[in-house]
Amino acid sequence: TLDGRRIELSxxxxxxxxxxxxxxxxxxxxxxxxxxxxxxxxxxxxxxxEQFKAYKYVAQKMKPHSVIIRTLDVGGDKLVSQLGIPKExxxxxxxxxxxxxxxxxxxxxxxxxxILRASNYGKLKMMYPMISGIxxxxxxxxxxxxxxxxxxxxxxxxxxxxxxxxxxxxxxxAMTCDVLAKEVNFxxxxxxxxxxxxLAVDRSNEKIAYLYQPAHPAVLRLIKNIIDVAHGNGIWxxxxxxxxxxxxxxxxxxxxxxxxxxxxPMSVPIIKNVIRSxxxxxMQELAKxxxxxxxxxxxxxxxxxxxxxxxxxxxxxxxxxxxxxLDYTD
Ligand code: PEP
Ligand code: MG
Numbered sequence: 249t250l251d252g253r254r255i256e257l258s259x260x261x262x263x264x265x266x267x268x269x270x271x272x273x274x275x276x277x278x279x280x281x282x283x284x285x286x287x288x289x290x291x292x293x294x295x296x297x298e299q300f301k302a303y304k305y306v307a308q309k310m311k312p313h314s315v316i317i318r319t320l321d322v323g324g325d326k327l328v329s330q331l332g333i334p335k336e337x338x339x340x341x342x343x344x345x346x347x348x349x350x351x352x353x354x355x356x357x358x359x360x361x362x363i364l365r366a367s368n369y370g371k372l373k374m375m376y377p378m379i380s381g382i383x384x385x386x387x388x389x390x391x392x393x394x395x396x397x398x399x400x401x402x403x404x405x406x407x408x409x410x411x412x413x414x415x416x417x418x419x420x421x422a423m424t425c426d427v428l429a430k431e432v433n434f435x436x437x438x439x440x441x442x443x444x445x446x447l448a449v450d451r452s453n454e455k456i457a458y459l460y461q462p463a464h465p466a467v468l469r470l471i472k473n474i475i476d477v478a479h480g481n482g483i484w485x486x487x488x489x490x491x492x493x494x495x496x497x498x499x500x501x502x503x504x505x506x507x508x509x510x511x512x513p514m515s516v517p518i519i520k521n522v523i524r525s526x527x528x529x530x531m532q533e534l535a536k537x538x539x540x541x542x543x544x545x546x547x548x549x550x551x552x553x554x555x556x557x558x559x560x561x562x563x564x565x566x567x568x569x570x571x572x573x574l575d576y577t578d
Contacts, residue, residue: 253528256508257520260488264302267309270513277313279510280488284321287328299362307370314371317363321345321377325452345378350387360395367407375413375436380420382427417441422470429481437474439489443467461544462491475505486510495522495562496551503535525559
């Protein structure tokens with residue numbers, strides 16, 4: 249920022265092949281590597297060697313930058329037939345992500361082993377998706393510890409200090425993050441899901457898209473709580489949901505104290521421009537004012553107005569669907 253606060257700006261990726269292009273966009277690292285895409289468009293389950301090679305490649309190419317690998321987040325909108333996840337009435341509320349992984353430790357442990365082995369080749373971090381409470385987090389960590397012990401016994405090298413984090417994308421996790429903070433090194437806020445769960449708005453239903461409001465005061469209060477509690481417990485907190493890549497919301501999140509923004513590769517230069525054009529103390533004031541407003545719409549309009557003042561060079565975000573495009577010129 250103009251007053252010297254350094255913010256980590258990372259990119260979200262789905263495939264190792266994206267690495268050369270994201271480096272071109274000038275990011276500090278990868279804040280979300282979605283590994284479930286490994287499982288799509290095939291009939292078998294990827295083995296340890298195949299996963300290890302991919303993670304190692306990403307770790308090496310990104311070195312010395314860090315890479316946060318998210319463990320398998322299947323289910324919900326990401327259906328993978330070979331894993332035998334049945335059709336459910338409410339897939340977003342169903343057997344998905346960490347719930348699936350804890351029920352199928354033989355699949356989960358293969359991934360944990362591959363990640364740990366790859367951690368020897370760069371600066372890897374790892375995070376669990378869809379944590380809803382402390383039991384899940386402890387169970388995941390204990391499987392992780394089991395894998396660490398197994399590797400040590402076999403004298404297979406890995407980064408002993410690899411950071412492990414939890415995605416905060418369920419309201420119950422957001423409300424109990426003081427408890428969760430004791431078990432991890434960082435949080436990453438997944439607003440794509442956090443918004444849909446806290447506002448009861450299906451993130452993929454166009455008919456109710458108008459209700460999907462990232463700046464709804466309920467969502468902002470949850471985010472504020474997560475950031476404050478993380479800092480109170482001495483851990484850092486990032487955001488890898490789409491909200492972090494919206495320039496006007498970036499002002500707000502900056503003011504709320506977010507440490508890391510992980511955005512789609514194309515948004516990296518845009519958010520970098522936004523962050524470099526403002527003072528942190530002014531954004532803290534902006535956030536205070538915004539949090540007093542009663543509705544998501546008002547907060548969104550307020551932040552868009554402020555963005556025009558702080559970063560007039562931003563005109564339109566590139567490549568967004570027309571319906572959602574933000575016109576900063578009006
Ligand atoms: C999120 O929920 O914000 C997120 C980053 O994860 P995904 O979009 O893959 O569910
Ligand atoms: Mg999610």
